[in-house]
Amino acid sequence: MEIKQPSLKELLAQRQTLQQQVAAARQREADVVLADIVRKMHEYQISLADLMGRDHESQNVTVAAVPKYRDLQSGATWSGRGRAPHWIVDKNRDDFLVRA
Incomplete structure (x- = not known):
């Protein structure tokens, strides 16, 4: 008895x-899950910001440091935070202060 193999x-x-059936099933299930998430967000008064882990009251915002020192030769600046650049090491920092 010979078993016929399907062709390519x-x-x-x-x-x-x-693949079409998988995509359709995935979309149906995603729609159900999304509707459930939206329902629970309304039920528990969860905002999109809450969902994303952001608090309107206290957002962690990083502010770029304002340059405090400037090398007149190269134009390079340094905020005074972190490791000192080579152009200011072992020199009087007052000579490099940025004047407002």
């Missing part, structure tokens, strides 16, 4: 059909 064309068609 038949297998590709089956794969195409299965």
Whole structure:
């Protein structure tokens, strides 16, 4: 008794059909899950900001440091934070202060 193997064309068609079925099932389930999330957000009064982990009252915002020192030769600046650049090491920092 001989078992007929499907041809490449038949297998590709089956794969195409299965991929379409998988995509449709994924979309149906995602729609159900999304509706449940929205319902729970309304029920528990959860905002999108809460969901994203942001607090309107206290956002952690990083502010760039204002340059406090400037090298007149290169134009390089330093805020005074962190490790001192090579152009100011072992020199009087008052000579490099940025005047407002």
